[in-house]
Amino acid sequence: MFGSPTDNTRASTIAFILAFIASAILFISDRGSERLLLRTQTNAEAVTSPGLAMLSKPLRGAESLVAEFKDRSRALEENKSLREELYALREDKQRAELIEMKLRRFEEILGADSGLDIPAQKIAARAVSEIEGPFVRSALINAGRKQGLKKGHPVMTVEGLYGHILRAGPKASRVLLLGDLNSRISVMSMRSSARAILSGDNSDLPRLAFVDDRADWADGDKVITSGDDGVMPAGLPIGVVKEQAPRDFVVELYSSQKNNDWVWVYPYEPIVLSEATEDDLPDSDQVTAADGPDEVQPETLESQTLVPQPGTP
């Protein structure tokens, strides 16, 4: 089958069959299980990320060139609309500062802290390789554990949430994008606070799953992270809801609208579940009024993630 005048036909045929069987075994073993060769994969990503960064430069340059031409063609029009937006934002900023001042005062009176979960620190990185294929939607960024990145950290673009860290190697990390089949993010509507799970399906428009019949979701709603899963901070912008069919919602992601070259990572520490079993926890009717929102048990948080309570803040 694979012979040539100088080759042993039988040996090459056997080599081919063995290679095919080995690949098939790897393929079947990898299906539906934890990733095989995880360390090899992390190392391969770490080794190739500088090369990929170099190779991606001309591509990003070409993208910028096209984008620049496009921007220049509508510069005047855009300038006008930006000026109008700036005037509106100045007014909004003043209002926001006033509200912030009032909120701080109320917090002092009540002894509560309703501050944002979003960390102030940002770790910048470059998306050196982005795969948006039919099998997987992920990206490789050129920052890793040495820069302080950990599994689960949210990754942002200037537009909005991009994904979260799936694997952090020493110098490179793999990011699971929001559209990936395995991506599940706890989200809410900015307008109604209705909850859902943003579920990727390897398409450009991830779906809203676990949407309750009474949940107030509508076309055009802005979607942000709810923080209910304890993995992501609340309030990260994600996209806009689009109703494809009655009660069938998809989300147009902010991050997929532009080229993603530079990203940043929020070193957000997720809420760690305690080792406590169900038996150790008090029954729900035994929880007294003194148990405030700060004392919610981890299991309660988990149940909120799996079955979101639509319409509740």
Place this chain on the structure above:
Amino acid sequence: MVMRGSSQTYGKGGVWKGAAFLFLLVLISVLNINLAGRTIAFIFIPLMGVCLWPRTDNAIMSILVITLMGLFLDLLSAGPLGLWALIFLAVFGVFRPHMRSKPHSFKSAFTLWIMALFMALTASFFLGWFALGSRPEITALVYQALAALVLFPLIYAIRHLGRYILTDPDLRGM
């Protein structure tokens, strides 16, 4: 069909030249470009390295290198492990590029490429379905195959140029 008379018509270090070319294509395949709001990916491009594999007398090494490159692509693309190794081997087994008696003309290489691409498209669809448990998006696969089809003349020209530079002047055209 002209049959090869002896191994002397093979280029020296054919396997390693093929491996270097395939490695470069694997790296390119995990990059993508966003033009006019559409992301263009090149996941099928490494298959060109298999289709245009150099004529070499070392079939076992060729098989080994192609399998490893397939697995390397699986690792880099974070896709199902073994998927591309299987597709590379299937294409290599069917088209047997190392058995060619003389270098391809552009026309014959392009015809071969269309057939290989169709085969890889079908295989990746069904293998991907099996691995993921849900049907892969066929339009994304077709777009990627179209991008690979359009880029074939460019890759072919680069390979041809490289081959011309690296081949001993006395053996050119053999």
